[in-house]
Every structure is written in structure tokens, then in C-alpha cells.
Amino acid sequence: CCRGGDGSWEDWVTRRLSRLVPLLQTFTAWCNSHLRKAGTQIENIDEDFRDGLKLMLLLEVISGERLPKPERGKMRVHKINNVNKALDFIASKGVKLVSIGAEEIVDGNAKMTLGMIWTIILRFAIQDISVEETSAKEGLLLWCQRKTAPYKNVNVQNFHISWKDGLAFNALIHRHRPELIEYDKLRKDDPVTNLNNAFEVAEKYLDIPKMLDAEDIVGTLRPDEKAIMTYVSCFYHAFSGAQKAETAANRICKVLAVNQENEHLMEDYERLASDLLEWIRRTIPWLEDRVPQKTIQEMQQKLEDFRDYRRVHKPPKVQEKCQLEINFNTLQTKLRLSNRPAFMPSEGKMVSDINNGWQHLEQAEKGYEEWLLNEIRRLERLDHLAEKFRQKASIHEAWTDGKEAMLKHRDYETATLSDIKALIRKHEAFESDLAAHQDRVEQIAAIAQELNELDYYDSHNVNTRCQKICDQWDALGSLTHSRREALEKTEKQLETIDQLHLEYAKRAAPFNNWMESAMEDLQDMFIVHTIEEIEGLISAHDQFKSTLPDADREREAILAIHKEAQRIAESNHIKLSGSNPYTTVTPQIINSKWEKVQQLVPKRDHALLEEQSKQQSNEHLRRQFSSQANVVGPWIQNKMEEIGRISIEMNGTLEDQLSHLKQYERSIVDYKPNLDLLEQQHQLIQEALIFDNKHTNYTMEHLRVGWEQLLTTIARTINEVENQILTRDAKGISQEQMQEFRASFNHFDKDHGGALGPEEFKACLISLGYDVENDRQGDAEFNRIMSVVDPNHSGLVTFQAFIDFMSRETTDTDTADQVIASFKVLAGDKNFITAEELRRELPPDQAEYCIARMAPYQGPDAVPGALDYKSFSTALYGESDL
Numbered sequence: 001c002c003r004g005g006d007g008s009w010e011d012w013v014t015r016r017l018s019r020l021v022p023l024l025q026t027f028t029a030w031c032n033s034h035l036r037k038a039g040t041q042i043e044n045i046d047e048d049f050r051d052g053l054k055l056m057l058l059l060e061v062i063s064g065e066r067l068p069k070p071e072r073g074k075m076r077v078h079k080i081n082n083v084n085k086a087l088d089f090i091a092s093k094g095v096k097l098v099s100i101g102a103e104e105i106v107d108g109n110a111k112m113t114l115g116m117i118w119t120i121i122l123r124f125a126i127q128d129i130s131v132e133e134t135s136a137k138e139g140l141l142l143w144c145q146r147k148t149a150p151y152k153n154v155n156v157q158n159f160h161i162s163w164k165d166g167l168a169f170n171a172l173i174h175r176h177r178p179e180l181i182e183y184d185k186l187r188k189d190d191p192v193t194n195l196n197n198a199f200e201v202a203e204k205y206l207d208i209p210k211m212l213d214a215e216d217i218v219g220t221l222r223p224d225e226k227a228i229m230t231y232v233s234c235f236y237h238a239f240s241g242a243q244k245a246e247t248a249a250n251r252i253c254k255v256l257a258v259n260q261e262n263e264h265l266m267e268d269y270e271r272l273a274s275d276l277l278e279w280i281r282r283t284i285p286w287l288e289d290r291v292p293q294k295t296i297q298e299m300q301q302k303l304e305d306f307r308d309y310r311r312v313h314k315p316p317k318v319q320e321k322c323q324l325e326i327n328f329n330t331l332q333t334k335l336r337l338s339n340r341p342a343f344m345p346s347e348g349k350m351v352s353d354i355n356n357g358w359q360h361l362e363q364a365e366k367g368y369e370e371w372l373l374n375e376i377r378r379l380e381r382l383d384h385l386a387e388k389f390r391q392k393a394s395i396h397e398a399w400t401d402g403k404e405a406m407l408k409h410r411d412y413e414t415a416t417l418s419d420i421k422a423l424i425r426k427h428e429a430f431e432s433d434l435a436a437h438q439d440r441v442e443q444i445a446a447i448a449q450e451l452n453e454l455d456y457y458d459s460h461n462v463n464t465r466c467q468k469i470c471d472q473w474d475a476l477g478s479l480t481h482s483r484r485e486a487l488e489k490t491e492k493q494l495e496t497i498d499q500l501h502l503e504y505a506k507r508a509a510p511f512n513n514w515m516e517s518a519m520e521d522l523q524d525m526f527i528v529h530t531i532e533e534i535e536g537l538i539s540a541h542d543q544f545k546s547t548l549p550d551a552d553r554e555r556e557a558i559l560a561i562h563k564e565a566q567r568i569a570e571s572n573h574i575k576l577s578g579s580n581p582y583t584t585v586t587p588q589i590i591n592s593k594w595e596k597v598q599q600l601v602p603k604r605d606h607a608l609l610e611e612q613s614k615q616q617s618n619e620h621l622r623r624q625f626s627s628q629a630n631v632v633g634p635w636i637q638n639k640m641e642e643i644g645r646i647s648i649e650m651n652g653t654l655e656d657q658l659s660h661l662k663q664y665e666r667s668i669v670d671y672k673p674n675l676d677l678l679e680q681q682h683q684l685i686q687e688a689l690i691f692d693n694k695h696t697n698y699t700m701e702h703l704r705v706g707w708e709q710l711l712t713t714i715a716r717t718i719n720e721v722e723n724q725i726l727t728r729d730a731k732g733i734s735q736e737q738m739q740e741f742r743a744s745f746n747h748f749d750k751d752h753g754g755a756l757g758p759e760e761f762k763a764c765l766i767s768l769g770y771d772v773e774n775d776r777q778g779d780a781e782f783n784r785i786m787s788v789v790d791p792n793h794s795g796l797v798t799f800q801a802f803i804d805f806m807s808r809e810t811t812d813t814d815t816a817d818q819v820i821a822s823f824k825v826l827a828g829d830k831n832f833i834t835a836e837e838l839r840r841e842l843p844p845d846q847a848e849y850c851i852a853r854m855a856p857y858q859g860p861d862a863v864p865g866a867l868d869y870k871s872f873s874t875a876l877y878g879e880s881d882l
Contacts, residue, residue, distance in 0.1 A: 022216045024110070026227035027117045029211035030125075033234070034061045045117065046110040052082025055105075059089055062124045079106045087116075095123050118226055125233045140229065143236060144168070147175045153188045159228040164217055166194025172232075173201055176239045180205050191218050208234045248822035249841045255819050256846045258338045259876055265331045266343055272324050273349040279317060280357040283309075287364035290371050294457040296379045303372045307683060310704070321358060322712045325351055326719040333723040336804050337730040339815065339877060366701060373691060380689065382456045384527045389447040393465055395520060396440050400472055406430075407479035410486075422501070422581030424487045427480075429505045429583045434480060436513040440520075441473050504561040505582035511554055512585045515593040518544070522600035529691065531615040538608050545601060555594055562587050618690050625681045626696035632674050633698040636706040639668060643713050644752070653735050654728065658721045665714045675707055720800065727803050741806055744768055745799050755796040758786065764802075816877045823869035832857035832866035 024045060032041050035054065038061050042048035049055045051074075056067045068085050071078040083102035091097060097119065104112040126140060141159065148154045151171040156162045163169065165188050174181040180201050186194050195214035202208040211231045217223045293299050328351055331343050345351075411423065448466035452459050521544070528534045562580075579586070646661065682700040685693075728738050744767055748760040756764060762782055765772050772782040788808075789801040826841045827833040833854075838847040850872065857866035 022213060022220075022224050023114055023227050025213060025216075026211040026224075026230050027114060027121070029209040030121065030230050030234070031058055031117065033207075033209045034058060037061050046108045046113045049083075049113055050106050050108055051079045052084075052086055052102075052105070055086045056082060056089075059086055059120070062120070063089075063093075065089075076106060090116075090119065090123065093123055095119055118230075121226075121230050121233070125237070126229060137229065140233060140236060144172065144232065147172055151175075151183070159225045159232065160222045163228055163232075164223060165191040166196075166198055166214070169198035169202075169235075170194055172235050172239075173198060173206070177205065202235070202238075206235075206238045208238055248825035251822040252819060252826070252850075253842060253846050255876060256842075256849055258334075259340075260846075260849060262331065262335060262338070262340065262343075265327065265334070266345075269324065269327055269331065269343075270346060270349060272320065272327070273345060273354060276317065276320055276324060276354060277349065277357055280354075280361050284361055284364050287361070287368040290368075292375050292455075293379075296376060296383065299372065299376045299379055303376065303686065306369060306372060307686075311679065318708050318711070321354065322715050324354065325712075326715060329716075329719055330723060330726070333726055333800070333804075337727060337807075341877075362705075369701070373686070376689065377691065378454060380527065382451065382454050384525060385447055385451055385454070386456060386458065386462065388525055389444060389451065389462060389466075391523070391525070392440060392444050392447070392520070393469060395516075396437065396444060396469060399437060400469075400476065403476055404472070404479060407476065407483050419581070420487065425502045425505060425582035427483055427487055429509045431480060431484070432506070432509050433513065434476065436510070441469065444469055501565060501580045501582045504558065504565065504580060505585070507554075507558050507561065508583055508585040508590060511551075511558055512590065512593065514551065515590070515597055518597050519593065519600055522597070522604045526611070528611060528615065529689075531612070531619050534608065534612045534615045538612065541604055541608055548597075548601075552594075555590060558590065559587050618685075618688050621681065621685050621688060621690060622693045622695055625678065625685055626693055626698075628674070628678050628681060629696045629698040629700075629703060632678060632703055633696075633706070635671070635674075636703065636710050639710055640706075640713060643710075643717055646717065654721055654725045654738060658718065658725065661714065661718045661721060665718060668710060668714055675703065678703060723800060724803060727800075727807055730807075733807055737806075738803075740768075741803060742799075745802055755798050756802070757795060758797075761786075761789070761797045761802075768806075816873050819873040819876060820870050823873060827869065831859055831861060831870070832863075833869045834863075834865050834867065836865075838867075 028042060028045055031045070035041055035058055038057050040054065040057065042054055053070050053072075056070050059065075060067055067089050070082045070085065080102045083105045087097060087100070087102060097116075100112055100116050100119070105116060126137070137159075141156065144156045148156055148168055148171040151167070151174075153165075154167050154171050156168050167186060167188060170181050170183055170186055174183045181197070186197070192214045195212070195217060199210045199212065199214065203210050208231075211234075212227060293302065328343075328345075335341065335343055411419075445466060448462050451462050456462065526537060528537065643664075646664070652660075678700065724738065727733065728735075733741075744764050745756065747767070748756055748764045750760070762772055765782070765785065770781070770785075772778045772785070785805065786797075789797045789805050823833055824830075826837060828837075835847075835851050838850050841847075842850065850869075851867070853875075854867035854869060854872045856862075857868040859866075
């Protein structure tokens with residue numbers, strides 16, 4: 001810069017030096033705060049450090065170490081050697097000195113000297129500051145922000161303008177020593193007063209020298225950052241005891257948070273387990289209630305209620321059961337990772353208890369459905385038999401109407417010989433007719449017996465009616481026998497008989513019976529369940545129709561006999577009585593019944609064709625269901641096998657595996673409509689009362705169970721990966737280590753069963769560098785490891801147990817002793833702690849958590865309200881109350 005012009009060289013130097021004045025003041029005060037301990041002071045940094053003696057002394061005080069002996073000569077070389085010894089010591093502490101040489105310090109270069117002092121401050125006053133894994137400037141700034149956060153009008157964002165109003169300095173002091181500052185009386189618009197108040201209090205009560213000037217800070221647009229940092233670092237070190245307490249409090253809060261979260265998870269498990277067990281307890285009696293209903297409609301309603309249970313009520317409980325198992329596994333993993341004992345649920349609420357209850361539920365469920373279908377089938381059979389009984393009974397009762405009166409009639413006492421013969425023949429025809437009806441009576445009795453055996457609800461009325469028919473039949477038999485004896489007694493006196501009428505009667509009676517049987521068969525109800533059964537009925541009906549031409553010829557022959565009798569009577573002028581004395585079966589009756597048979601044949605054809613159509617529809621339903629089931633069943637099996645392979649052959653990071661599994665889970669859930677379609681088809685099959693299906697080996701129950709197992713298996717596999725991530729993150733295991741563990745485990749898991757036997761596990765450990773060879777020392781070490789990974793002596797080591805062991809071997813966890821040491825810091829090195837101290841040092845919820853659970857301290861140094869933090873810390877790692 002040349003003289004003259006807008007500014008001179010001297011002006012520039014003056015401006016430059018004026019900016020160094022606050023820094024010189026701060027650094028000088030900082031150096032004197034330490035040199036005072038050695039009984040000396042400095043007045044001018046660039047002058048008093050030139051010979052290197054006080055510089056070496058300063059380094060010894062702040063480091064607590066001895067430097068090489070200084071040279072006491074006054075020559076320049078002696079001074080340079082002393083300064084070099086100081087600079088070498090600074091460099092030995094890992095500090096890289098750039099452009100700072102001994103010559104510049106000896107020559108009194110103020111800028112270089114200040115740079116050197118700043119380097120010393122950074123290394124010995126600021127560098128060791130660490131808050132939540134940050135260091136130096138960021139750590140100091142985070143500490144200031146934490147301490148001043150509760151104070152209004154304070155917002156520390158940097159080490160320059162955030163401190164200009166002085167409130168931040170006062171807030172730091174008030175936070176740690178509230179009795180020294182009346183913070184509420186400070187005003188933001190009076191920065192000089194605020195700054196001077198903080199500086200004076202710090203110097204008087206905290207032994208922090210006044211390193212800054214209030215007017216310089218207020219009058220500067222941007223206060224010097226290095227000066228502010230240097231001064232603030234003195235506060236940090238002055239309150240280092242409080243910092244230790246905060247560190248201890250953070251450790252305690254972390255441990256308590258783990259316990260609180262674990263207790264919350266235990267309570268959630270207990271509640272969910274209780275709800276699920278209560279639902280199972282309520283549901284099983286309903287499924288085991290096998291009280292039959294009287295009608296098909298009532299049983300169909302029961303079946304519909306059961307379908308609602310399977311479609312609506314059970315699926316959410318399946319999800320709850322799966323989630324409960326996942327929650328239990330996650331909780332146990334968290335307990336292991338936090339060095340806590342395993343969770344033992346209340347009696348009767350173990351996962352095994354829930355699985356046993358669930359198994360009982362499914363057994364009851366399967367038995368209930370089978371009972372419903374069998375009961376519906378039984379009621380259907382009963383209704384059919386009851387209707388058949390009523391039909392045959394009505395036909396028989398109609399036939400027997402008036403027969404007793406006829407058999408009791410004593411008309412033979414006044415009859416002529418021809419009349420007697422006619423009566424004998426008529427009686428013989430009646431006996432033939434009676435014998436023909438014997439089969440119907442036996443059928444009625446057999447149907448009644450079957451209804452009794454099937455426990456028909458209206459058996460009483462059936463039995464009463466059947467007994468009445470049987471009694472009447474016995475009476476008819478007895479009366480018939482008595483009348484025959486009477487007629488035969490008279491027959492010896494009567495010898496005239498009309499052979500023609502007799503022949504007609506003999507042929508008309510069986511033909512009439514045949515027609516009645518044919519009408520009865522044509523109107524007979526039927527029930528079938530397969531297409532083969534209905535085709536059998538159709539074949540039998542076709543065979544019956546083939547006999548109709550022969551029957552028609554027999555009808556014409558019988559009518560020809562009647563016509564021949566009339567012709568003979570007319571040709572011989574014989575006057576007939578108008579009716580055949582041997583039978584009541586007139587040609588009109590034969591023709592009428594024949595016409596009835598002719599009408600019933602096409603009706604029977606129509607009914608059989610309708611049933612054939614129904615059975616064809618049922619066969620279509622069977623084939624439709626089997627077609628879908630034969631796709632869904634193998635698909636579920638293939639997915640189960642694929643999940644097994646995925647759980648063994650996991651590649652990539654755990655997050656990649658988790659993402660892949662969740663995508664796989666979504667693809668499984670997206671397949672649910674195929675199962676819903678099967679449910680709809682299965683409902684149609686049940687509504688059609690179809691009880692078997694020869695086209696598939698898969699039942700709806702089999703597919704439901706397979707689907708539920710598939711959902712549960714993929715959820716469990718995802719949970720296993722989540723627990724591995726939880727283990728890896730909590731224990732600091734790298735992705736490479738986790739992959740190495742997985743690769744080693746899979747290599748020795750030859751059968752891909754997800755567990756290693758003792759010899760396989762020993763080989764795996766040897767591959768990872770463990771000394772478990774077959775000698776005394778190796779066997780002892782292996783037995784120790786097996787007691788950790790297989791405490792129940794099952795002979796198998798799961799991958800989760802293997803990971804837990806490897807994480808414990810390679811990482812550290814917090815312990816009860818560490819927590820006790822942290823509480824001791826908060827208690828001021830006392831053997832007990834008070835509620836007031838807990839509330840002051842810990843967040844409110846965690847402080848109250850400790851107060852509620854800590855036992856009173858019973859030691860000889862106890863005071864009123866003293867709490868025993870040692871037994872509390874030990875209990876944190878002991879057995880849970882739940």
C-alpha cells in the first residue's frame with residue numbers, strides 16, 4: 001500500500017490491529033487463568049512468549065505433563081530452541097501447525113502468536129469436548145443449546161451474534177448456579193448490563209477471568225468467534241461436574257426407557273393373550289354344543305352361523321394369534337439385547353398354552369362341521385321317510401276303509417247256493433287282494449322302525465298310526481279266516497258257480513293290484529346324491545315302461561272275459577244282476593286306473609329328468625370346485641416350500657431380504673381372492689347338500705388350514721429378519737459380519753432345517769476361529785458355549801441363538817454396575833439418592849418411575865427420604881414382575 005490516496009499504510013495497520021484487540025484481551029486472560037496456578041502472569045502475549053519460557057510453563061500447566069528442560073540463555077538461539085520445544089510438544093499431541101514457526105514467535109509477530117495460542121486453546125480446551133458423538137466446535141455449540149433451551153429470548157445458533165445481548169451467558173450461569181443470577185430481571189434491550197453482569201459473576205464466583213469487553217461485543221457487527229468460543233469453553237469446564245451428572249442421567253434414562261418399553265410390551269402381550277384365550281374359551285363350548293334341532297331349516301341356520309364364524313369371526317383371531325407370536329419373539333429379542341432375563345408370561349398364557357387352546361378350537365371346529373352336515377343328512381333322510389310313511393299309510397288306510405264291516409256281514413245266511421258260491425269266490429278274491437297288501441303293511445312297519453332308529457322327532461304319532469294299521473291288519477286277518485270258515489261250511493250246500501265271473505275276478509284282482517302298485521311306484525318319492533343313482537332310477541323306469549304293452553294286452557284280455565260273459569247271458573236270455581258277484585273290480589275301474597297309470601308315466605319321466613338335471617348341476621359344482629382346488633392347493637404347498645428356501649438362502653443385506661420378504665408377503669395376500677372364490681364355490685356345494693367329491697383330494701378345511709399356515713409362516717420369517725436387524729443395530733454388528741455369520745451357519749446346516757446339531761455347531765465355531773478342538777480345554781469351552789446357546793439341552797442351535805451368542809461375544813452391553821455408577825454421580829457420590837435429586841436430574845416421567853420403584857435406603861448414613869438406587873439398579877437386570 002502506498003502513502004497518500006484514500007488510505008495510508010499506517011491506517012490499514014491500525015484497522016487491522018484494532019480487530020485483534022478483543023482477541024488479544026481474551027487470549028491473555030485465558031493464558032493468565034492457567035499461569036496463575038504456576039504463580040506468574042503475562043501482560044503482552046507477543047512480548048512475554050518470545051523467549052519460550054512462559055510458553056513452555058503454560059503447556060505444562062494445561063497438559064499436566066513435563067516438557068524438556070528450557071534453555072535459560074538470553075541469546076536468540078536459546079529462545080528459538082525453547083519455542084521449538086513448545087511447538088514440538090504441541091505437534092506430539094496430534095496438532096498440525098501450519099505456517100507457525102519459532103522465528104516468528106521470537107520476533108514478536110502478534111498474528112502468528114495469536115494463531116499459536118488459538119491452536120493451544122483448540123487442542124487443550126475445546127477439542128476434548130464431546131456431546132452425543134459430536135466434538136470440538138459442534139459439541140460445544142450443542143452443549144450451549146441444550147443448557148439454554150428452556151430460557152426465553154435465548155436462541156444459540158453460533159459463536160458470534162447469538163451472544164451479543166448477553167442473555168445466553170447469563171442463562172448458562174443460571175442453569176447451573178441459579179442463586180447467582182436473577183434471570184427474570186434481565187432485559188434483552190440492555191445488552192451491556194447483561195454482559196457485564198455475566199462477566200462479573202463468572203469472575204467472582206466461578207473463577208473465570210473476564211476475557212471479553214461488553215462494549216466491544218455490543219459495538220461490533222459480528223463479535224470474534226474465537227474469543228467467544230474460548231470464553232464459553234471456560235464455562236463448559238467450570239461446569240464439568242454437572243456435565244458428568246448429565247451423562248450419568250442420560251445413561252440412566254436410556255436404561256429406564258428400555259425397561260419401560262419392555263414392561264409395556266409385556267403388558268400388551270398379557271392383554272392380547274388374555275383376550276385371545278377368552279375368545280377361545282367362549283367359542284369352544286359353542287362348537288362342542290351338539291344338541292340336534294328338529295327341522296332341516298333350524299340346522300341350516302346353524303350351518304350358516306358356522307359359515308359366518310369361519311368367514312367373519314375367526315380370520316381376525318388368526319391374525320391376532322400370529323401377531324401375538326411375533327410380539328413375543330420381538331420382546332424376547334429386545335430383552336436379550338438389553339441384557340435382561342427372558343419374559344415369562346403369567347401361568348396359562350404361554351405361547352404353547354395359546355397353541356394348545358387353538359388346537360382344541362380347531363378340533364372342535366372340525367367335529368362341529370362334520371356333525372352339522374351329518375345331522376342335516378339325517379334330517380333329510382327322516383323327512384323323506386316320514387313323507388313316504390304318510391303316503392303308504394294313507395293308501396293302505398284308504399284300501400282298508402269298510403273292509404271290517406264287509407267281513408262281519410252275515411249275508412251268506414240268507415243267500416242262495418249261487419249267491420254263496422259267488423260269496424266264496426268273492427272272498428277268495430278278497431284273500432288274494434289281502435295277501436297282495438301284506439308287503440305294503442310290512443313296508444309301513446319297516447319305515448316306522450327306521451324312523452325310530454333315526455330318532456325322528458314325531459316318532460310318537462308315527463308309532464301310534466303304525467300300531468293302529470298293524471292292529472287293524474291283524475283284525476282283518478282274523479275276520480277273513482272266520483268268514484272263510486263260515487262260507488266253506490255253507491259251500492257244501494251250494495254248488496252253482498259262475499266260472500266266467502270267477503275267471504274274470506281272478507285275473508282282474510292281480511291286474512288291479514299291479515296297477516295300484518304301479519301307481520304307487522310312479523308316485524313314490526326318491527332321494528339321490530349322485531348322477532349314477534339318478535341314472536339307475538331312470539333305467540328302472542325305462543324298464544317299467546317296456547312292460548306296459550304286455551300289461552295293456554292283459555287288460556284287453558280281462559275286458560274280453562267280461563264282454564264274453566255279457567254276450568253269453570244275452571244270447572241265452574240270462575238276466576244278470578248287473579255286477580260281478582266275485583269282485584268289485586269293474587271294467588270301469590280297470591280302465592280308470594289304466595288311464596291313471598298312463599298319466600303318471602310322463603310325470604315320473606319329468607321328475608326323474610329334473611333330478612337328473614339337478615345331479616348334473618351338482619356334478620358341475622364338484623368339477624368347478626375341484627378345478628380351482630387342484631390349482632390353489634399345489635400353489636399353497638409351493639409357496640410354503642419357497643418360503644423355506646428363502647429363509648435358508650437369504651442374499652443381500654437384511655434390509656434387502658426384509659423388503660423382498662414383504663413383497664413376497666404382498667404377493668401372497670394378493671392371492672386371497674382365489675381362496676375367497678373357493679369359499680363361494682364351497683358354500684354352493686354345501687347349500688346343494690353335496691357331501692363328497694371324487695375329483696379332488698383337497699377339502700375346504702385342508703385349504704383353509706394351509707392358507708393360515710402360509711400367512712403365519714411368512715409373517716414369522718419376516719419377524720426373524722426384523723429381529724436380526726434389531727440384533728445387528730443394537731449390538732453394532734456390521735452387515736459384513738451378519739452375512740459372514742449367515743454364510744457360516746448355512747454352510748453347516750446341511751439339511752436346511754434352520755438349526756445345527758452339536759457337531760455341526762462345533763464345526764461352524766472352528767470355521768470362525770474358536771478354539772473348540774477335541775481336547776480337554778476345547779471341550780470345556782464348547783460346553784460353556786452350548787450352555788449359552790442351548791440352555792434347555794434340546795441338542796439344536798437355532799440361527800437366532802447363534803446370532804445372540806456372536807453379538808454378546810463381539811459387543812458390549814450396559815450392566816447393573818454401570819447404572820449404579822451413573823446414579824452415584826447424580827447422588828453426589830452418596831450411597832443413596834433423594835426424590836428431589838431424581839426430579840432435578842431426570843425427565844419427569846422417568847424420575848417418577850424411579851421414585852415409585854426404589855426401596856427406602858437402610859444404610860447407617862441414611863437421611864429422611866433416602867432411596868436405595870443400588871437395589872433398584874440390580875433389579876433392572878433381575879427377573880421381571882410380569
